[in-house]
Amino acid sequence: MIDIKNKVNSFFIFNSTFGPKEGDELKRILFYHPSQVTQDARKIQVGLCEAVVKFMTTFSTEPCEALQTQSKRYIFYQPEKDYWMVLVVRIPYATKAATTSNEKKEVIEPSVMQDFLMSAYKMFRMFIGPMKDIPTEDIYNNCEQFFTPYIMSRSIANDINNVIQGISYLPLEKNSFFRVVCFIDLLEINYPDFKCVSFVYNDKLIWNGLTTDDMLTLYQYLVQTLLPKQVEKEIQGGAVTAAQRHGRFISPPEGIRNADDLQKLHKVYLMREEDTETKQYYLVIYRTLSATVCFTVDVTTNLSIDTFRSLDAFIGPQLSTIASSISEQCALHALQSTQLSNTDHSFIYFNRLNLAYKTSAPSSSLTPSTAIKPEVLSIIAGIHSDRKSLGNYGEIIIKTPDEYWVTGKSSNDREFYVIIQEKNANLKDIADEVRRICEDQMKGIFFYPM
Amino acid sequence: MASTSKNIPSTANPENVTDDIEPGACTDSILNPTDSFEEFASEMSSSLEERNTLAAKSSTISEIQSEIGESSKETLRETKSSDNLQSKDDSISGSASSSNLTEQNGEDTECERDEYLRSPELVNKEKHVFILSSAGKPIYSRYGNEDKLAGLCGVIQALVSVVEEQNQDILRSISTKDCKAIFLVKGPLILVAVSKSNESETQLVLQLTYAFNQIVSVLTLTQLNRIFEQRRNYDLRRLLSGAERLIDHLLIFMEKDPAFLLGAVRCLPLPEKARENITNAITSTCSKIRDLVFAILIAGNQLITLVRMKKYTLHPSDIHLLFNLVRSSESFKTAESWTPICLPKFDATGFLHGHVSYISEDCQACLLLLTVQRDAFFPLSQAKHTIAEKLRRSNCLVAINDALNRNKELPTTNPLKHIGIPEIRHFMYKCKSTAQLFTSDPISLDRLQDYRLRHKEGGDITEKKIEKLSDIDYVRNYRKFCSQIHCSSTPAKLIFRSNSENTVLAWVTNGFELYVTFDALMEKDHAIRAVDRLLHWIKKEEERIFIMHAPTF
Known part of the structure; x- marks a missing residue:
């Protein structure tokens, strides 16, 4: 959170069609961060970006992605036609000079910046809706209210969780998993208006009822925004602990106690697995112990406080039983894996199909991983963003000057990375070690070439 | 094992090889092995103020002249005095240097510009290169007609100046998913590459720097700066007629020859004895000519030998410009030429004078004798004939022709076959201390022509299924x-990448850089063994492949 103030120079959104005439330039700027920048400076920045976007259309049909100057990097993202989001970060062009001057500046990967803009937009679209559907008079306000807190609460540091954005799934033994599924089925039969779209334990996903893309956005909202606040509250507030056992609605934040609270429910734009298009839903979130469940309710439904009270009574006890049994299993599993993993090498697994993500580094955003060096991360980001070079199956081993060996394997849509620091190793040793880790950690997942 | 050198322990660990074996390394280098990448870094970290004053260092040429003692006070006057530029130029008006972007692309010009840029001669090119003056006047465009590109040049100039003036910054690059635009401001010129190739930003900046150096090589930096100091709006094309062709050729040359990628010079593989004879022929003939700075014998973009004045070395990039000059000028083949040449790395402020000629009709080696003396044609011409005669008598011309025609008997003609490592498909090797390189499949002269022909048809991006990879691929x-x-x-x-198409190993040590392409899905230990054998072979043949001595007059 401190990071963003140091590195983000500015973040803005513009649409040139909003003020086509000269003199109307300010109307084109939908949002500008930081707010203390003068209007003239805003105009200059946006004017430059407009010119750059235009310049590139003469040569390429693809939208402009980046502008690099001596001291700054601008990353562009056009989520909808004519709407441009731009993130500007201070990055010296020749980084060699920066590294020689003792202080090693951490360089943010362009792919991380690109992902930051995409996540910001998707979050906006989920909670506010597509930009083109928002009336012109509202959009400035909407952007201000959404993006100011969003950008203040987020860091774009080079962290492994930012380099590869995925979802941590919780593997369960089959009986426990069936209990979760039975609970969801029973609930949806009794309350047909409510559809369960996600079941999260701690920060790990067990059940998903959304398209993968939306799931990632909802998951990031839960894990990065909503749950950290909840956890903090739970730790501080002694009074709530009693209520915790039975569970409660956590969105809206004050819970749902009377009919007025129903008005505060978030409306979101989502695409459920069975949907063919994005629709608007109420988002209901319920939490007991460490289990968090999200439901969607069609916005056309008449909500009654009685339904919510009865839902609370239905879910509370059941969910708390399930949560405790999962918790026992996790404890057991943790014990086993500490015995198993005697390796001190870091690894990352990612599956592009379901966004499944597993790493040896702490994956929670609450405890950022300092284990992986920025240079190594940047190599991984490079491999990850250049899918073509490995093709459907392939392997790359890169050795850095400070004796880190970074291995990346790809097999169809699965990726596996291992980081080993070893001074006197050769290619063969590293390849053997990687194979061993792969077999240990990724039992049953096939990687070719071996 | 092809390895015969007994003092080198054979090892399966590439990391261990480093200390013992650095094929081609020698303490005495004919070339200045400064890494072009290091230069790039220092160039790119320069600040805005530093950059605008492209100050040339003290002149090496005048230093040589004063050392020789006959510094005949005549400064190196350029062939074209800047005075007569004035009169011609009055008609050219209109500053394109409006810093306001919206004014710059008024609707009309914009439409025209867009239309022309979408015309078949410009659309779908893999790489555009535009050079313009800092006032926005077109100087060179790789494709199409510069005159019709005035609008585009105006926009480029406006972009560059907006970033400089309003943001106190320097514009470096803009990119989309499939295309990069790279900007380089050098003194009074703006150079832009718009590329859809897989070259990195650094590689493209280096190419633009070469293009700039090519211009300097024709004009000298002193003259270039002075022209624009006097007339900011000057149309440089009138001084560069002929140089366009050089830049055209240089761009093609850079796209295909790994020498540019590695910042190294390719040598013509010759038996040690033959190269020694050639060098001796040159030194014995030229030792009496006092103001001769360099004597360079080249053939087919490869260096045969270079004899130099003590203390002075040449940078690979200057040699590349000489290669390009010789290769692009058919006239050298028919007659002895006397031409001013500025070598930007050696001394960007003045001209050297070069006697350029092919050794004989039956040998495509070209001899360049570079001097600081502007009226030395006749002594140098005589020296050339003596050298040619000596080479013929000592059978060196045969050796050069054999190497150029890639005689099958020679081990260097098809090294992979000679070593017997079929799993290696291609390799390139650079010896860092001498800035020389060797590849498994040297691009021969006729192949180069072939590439140029193919290139003429296109420069277009084509999606074709490649059946057999060529060395360029x-x-x-x-x-x-x-x-x-x-x-x-x-x-x-070290990078080891293996996918369904091939396996590539890239490996850099203190002494060398090595890039090898193997068959697909190569086992690591096999790859290590193959590389080991390759290095031993290069070590064994190093006297033939590389120039290991740095002779002086």
């Missing part, structure tokens, strides 16, 4: 590895 493939190895923020020492 392998080199293209190495670009990414090369840029990662030399990446300033996250360099790599």
Whole structure:
């Protein structure tokens, strides 16, 4: 959170069609961060970006992605036609000079910046809706209210969780998993208006009822925004602990106690697995112990406080039983894996199909991983963003000057990375070690070439 | 094992080989092995103020002249005095230097510009290069007609100046998913590459720097700066007629020859004895000519020998410009020429004078004798004939022709076959201390012509299924590895990548850089053994492949 103030120079959104005439330039700027920048400076920045976007259309049909100057990097993202989001970060062009001057500046990967803009937009679209559907008079306000807190609460540091954005799934033994599924089925039969779209334990996903893309956005909202606040509250507030056992609605934040609270429910734009298009839903979130469940309710439904009270009574006890049994299993599993993993090498697994993500580094955003060096991360980001070079199956081993060996394997849509620091190793040793880790950690997942 | 050198322990660990074996290394280098990547870094970290004053260092040429003692006070006057530029130029008006972007592309010009840029001669090109003056006047465009590109040049100039004036910054690059635009401001010129190739930003900046140096080589930096100091609006094309062709050729040359990628010079493989004889022929003939700075014998973009004045060395990039000059000028083949040449790395402020001629009709080696003396044609011409005669008598011309025609008997003609490592498809090797390179499949002269013909038809991006990779395709493939190895923020020492198409190993040590393409899905230990044998072979043949001595007059 401190990071963003140091590195983000500015973040803005513009649409040139909003003020086509000269003199109307300010109307084109939908949002500008930081707010203390003068209007003239805003105009200059946006004017430059407009010119750059235009310049590139003469040569390429693809939208402009980046502008690099001596001291700054601008990353562009056009989520909808004519709407441009731009993130500007201070990055010296020749980084060699920066590294020689003792202080090693951490360089943010362009792919991380690109992902930051995409996540910001998707979050906006989920909670506010597509930009083109928002009336012109509202959009400035909407952007201000959404993006100011969003950008203040987020860091774009080079962290492994930012380099590869995925979802941590919780593997369960089959009986426990069936209990979760039975609970969801029973609930949806009794309350047909409510559809369960996600079941999260701690920060790990067990059940998903959304398209993968939306799931990632909802998951990031839960894990990065909503749950950290909840956890903090739970730790501080002694009074709530009693209520915790039975569970409660956590969105809206004050819970749902009377009919007025129903008005505060978030409306979101989502695409459920069975949907063919994005629709608007109420988002209901319920939490007991460490289990968090999200439901969607069609916005056309008449909500009654009685339904919510009865839902609370239905879910509370059941969910708390399930949560405790999962918790026992996790404890057991943790014990086993500490015995198993005697390796001190870091690894990352990612599956592009379901966004499944597993790493040896702490994956929670609450405890950022300092284990992986920025240079190594940047190599991984490079491999990850250049899918073509490995093709459907392939392997790359890169050795850095400070004796880190970074291995990346790809097999169809699965990726596996291992980081080993070893001074006197050769290619063969590293390849053997990687194979061993792969077999240990990724039992049953096939990687070719071996 | 092809290895015969007994003092080198054979080892399966590439890391251990480093200390013992650095094929081609020698303490005495004929070339200045400064890494072009290091230069790039220092260039790119320059600030805005520093950059605008492209101050040339003290003149090496006048230093030589004063050393020789006959510094005949005549400064190196350029052939064209800047005075007569004035009169011609009055008609040219209209500053394109409006810093306001919206004014610049008024609706009319914009439509015209867009239309022309979409015309078949410009659309779908893999790489555009535009050179314009800092006032926005077109100087060179790789494709199409510069005159019709005035609008585009205006926009480029406006972009550059907006970033400089309003943001106190320097514009470096703009990119989309499939296309990069790279900007380089050098003194009074703006150079832009718009590329859809897989070359990295650094590689493209280096190419633009070469293009700039090519212009300097024709005009000298002093003259270039003075022209624009006097007339900011000057149309430089009138001084550069002929140089366009040089830049055209240089751009093609850079796209295909790994020498540019590695910042190294390719040598013509010759038996040690033959090269020694050639060098002796030159030194014995020229030792009496006092103001001769360099004597260079080249053939087919390869260096045969270079004899130099003590203390002075040549940078690979200057040699590349000489290669380009010789290759692009058919006239050298028919007659002895006397031409002013500025070598930007050696001394950007003045001209050397060069006697350029082919050794004989039956040998395509070209001799360049570079001097600081502007009226030395006749003594140098005589020297050339003596040298040619000596080479013929000592059978050196035969040796050169054999190497050029890639006689099958020679081990260097098809090294992979000679070593017997069929699993290696292609390799390139650079010895860092001498800035020389060797590849498994040297691009021969006729192939180069062939590429040029093919290029003329296109420069267009074509999606074709490649059945058999040519050496140019392998080199293209190495670009990414090369840029990662030399990446300033996250360099790599070794990259091993294997996919369904091939396996590539890129490896850099203190002494060398090596890039090898193997069959697909190569086992690591096999690859290590193959590389080991390759290095031993290069070590064994190093006297033939590389120039290991740095003779002086």
